[in-house]
Amino acid sequence: MQQSNHTTYRTIITAPRPIAPLITFRILFGGLMMVGAARFMLSGWVERLYVEPRFFFKFYGFEWVEPLGHTGMYALYSLIAISAAMVMLGLFYRMAAVIFFLSFAYSELIDLTNYLNHYYLVCLLAFLMIFLPAHRRFSLDAWRRPGLSATHVPAWVIHLLMFQIGLVYCFAGFAKLNPDWLFRAMPLAVWLPAKADWPLLGPLFEQPWVAFAFSWAGAVYDLTIPFWLLWRPSRPFAYLAVVVFHLLTKLLFNIGLFPFIMIFNTLIFFPATFHERLLGRIGYRAGSEPVLYTFPAAGRRLLRPALILYFGFQLLFPLRYLFYPGDVLWAEQGYRFSWRVMLVEKTGQATFFVHDPTTGHSAEVENRSYLTAYQEKQMAIQPDMILQYAHFLEREYRREYGLDSVEITVDCFVALNGRTSRRFIDPGADLTKLKDGFHHKPWILPHFEEGAALSTGLTPKNDAQ
Amino acid sequence: MLINNLNEHYEIIKRDKIGIPSGVTTLGITFPEKVEAYYSGRSLALAEAALKAAEGLYLGRNSQSGADGPGLDDYLQEVNATKEGQNLSSLIKTQFQKALDALSLVQAPLSGAIEGNNERVVNAYNEITRQLVNIKTDMPSVLCVSITYVDNASDSD
Structure with a gap:
């Protein structure tokens, strides 16, 4: 032996x-x-x-x-x-x-x-x-x-x-x-x-x-x-x-x-x-x-x-x-550096809102003023990029408008693998207060409601009629 | 191609015709002089016509008779797409109507409305915006169309 x-x-x-x-x-x-x-x-x-x-x-x-x-x-x-x-x-x-x-x-x-x-x-x-x-x-x-x-x-x-x-x-x-x-x-x-x-x-x-x-x-x-x-x-x-x-x-x-x-x-x-x-x-x-x-x-x-x-x-x-709850293809926690190739057709759109708590004014962000088309497309489906971009917007708006404090929220919808879209990010979360890291990110909303894990968004025709 | 151009057109209505002048992108600072065709005072009619055109394309409306023909709505009906339990095809149709209704509450000229009663303009903007996710993310996804007017640099894997 x-x-x-x-x-x-x-x-x-x-x-x-x-x-x-x-x-x-x-x-x-x-x-x-x-x-x-x-x-x-x-x-x-x-x-x-x-x-x-x-x-x-x-x-x-x-x-x-x-x-x-x-x-x-x-x-x-x-x-x-x-x-x-x-x-x-x-x-x-x-x-x-x-x-x-x-x-x-x-x-x-x-x-x-x-x-x-x-x-x-x-x-x-x-x-x-x-x-x-x-x-x-x-x-x-x-x-x-x-x-x-x-x-x-x-x-x-x-x-x-x-x-x-x-x-x-x-x-x-x-x-x-x-x-x-x-x-x-x-x-x-x-x-x-x-x-x-x-x-x-x-x-x-x-x-x-x-x-x-x-x-x-x-x-x-x-x-x-x-x-x-x-x-x-x-x-x-x-x-x-x-x-x-x-x-x-x-x-x-x-x-x-x-x-x-x-x-x-x-x-x-x-x-x-x-x-x-x-x-x-x-x-x-x-x-x-x-x-x-x-x-x-x-x-x-x-x-x-x-x-x-x-x-x-x-x-x-x-x-x-395995340490994160939810679907890795949806939330992308632990997605990169893991040989997940050709697995998703994912599209999304993310509209950011900047809110000035002192005056109560709000503004919608024109992503194209800051990002290239390709960057915008990639950002809208990846939570850590959404967060990073929000932090960048915080700096930009503080500088451009001379604001003391800024709150940033996002309306983000993502469609995965031929389904209809779902809200991706908690619309109430002030992104300027959140930090990136390896911890679980509860502000990423789950892909499915509990118990509906195989829902497709497309019901067979016969069932509906 | 069709769906791509519809979306590009739609985003121009949202951003350039309504969004920028009404100040939604600039922390409430309005730009009434930035409306389309400022001096002619026809900006609102132009915005409405553009929105109707988008709706017409979606429904396959015949421009002479005004009757609905085969359109994108029928494709969605065919694949029987649902979104959060609702029929996507009729959801989009209803949203077009809501957007047009909200826009009709705005009084011409648009620049005057922005200075006087901007709330209604912003409300119309919000109704127009609510449609975007339906036609830009949901419709292409269930019809297996990829959005390409945001161009694809580089490779994928």
Whole structure:
């Protein structure tokens, strides 16, 4: 027993494994991120997201992150693109990886409006890359200094990436196990018919059973794909499923580079021989004399606590929603950083009222004077953004009208997954008195009355007549 | 497209034709001179016509005969949408009527009403506003239409 535990530990953590999968990962990840940053600049999104807004929604705990202005933002994005290219080439790799992680994370922390799960995934992978010896072969660093070159790395280096990617899939699949997704095929039943003009497949998208088939297949795919990829006999079919699934989502939805991130990353599940053949086409040589890369002694001592800490966080943080009452898709308490992807079609409108208790005067706020259209749309469905915006309005009105005290309330209505709208925020709550944080926010009104958890807002026609 | 433009049009009535002049956005400081077509004194008639146009579009009203034809109300009837137990289709129809009634209580010219009896103007504004959630959030949601005149920058996930 003792012996077999020891062997398992060795296979997963310390056994030497060829470095090739890590090299493929480095090249594709760096290359894709370089393209991503360039795409951002070329499409004019730098201006639209970081220069045009007057007000930026902060991430809790990162209020000190500020936009850098027109030139500054382009400089930041150039830095992201250049450091990503250096990661790809393995040039001054450690420094490039640190710069890429910091600059990418900084740009994503500027405005909460732009939060996407796949940017979070990129941040995590970029963070892990800092510590991995991905430049120890087939890189400019190894060419400059042949002494750096290694042919094998400890197995945990490869398993770390597999585990991170598998975790994302499993959590995403787990999040799909909710009544709307499984029993109402929502939100796919809203999104798919919009693609009814497709050749061949178009007419199918209008069929309700297709939305159900996609929903259930998507949930099963996410929950089990890491295991199919791990098992050798099923691996080629599983990878085919990865490619088809992500290309389909790419064509159906506006999800940017995410499909490519996943199609490239899941290659890590393939054995080293596969990677050696693949990279061989561009001149990679596995090396005849095995050289094992060993981490510095200090790193080896820290490895176990660091891994436990990192993955402990990764496993527990997405589960924090369990501590909040109500529906996480509605109230969004514990929603972010939890791999809830493509789960909601949510629209809302929020009208803010500023009240001056000294004169008794009230005013309705014109959101468009302070927010971009995209910010307004995102703000109206996310309680912490509503609160942050109210606090900003408090400062603005104090300054603009020279008021001593201000009360701010909101009329906010949100419609979720094809239902009619419901009031989202307590209209009597003075938002200037409330604070953001991880505590439960009782001023977010519940989605359903007690006992009506599956009400849809749409009653079947026969019942009504 | 239709629903998007209806909403854009409706928000202009709410904000520009009534809201801004009556001071609802400015802590009670009114701007009677900011009404539409101030010097001609026709602002109220224009606002009413715009509201009627929105209602007509919703009901599918024939502009010559004035009879209701197939319109957005029939779509809502077809999917049998309800909001808080009420039929959404007729809820919107009733709200259009309430808004028009409230607006008819305002005496022309609008700028004069704002200076003299702004309460009625604000009341009309509130009735007009009450409709917005129905046509901008509920109707698109149950008809599976996405509001796109607020443009969609960037990706989603």
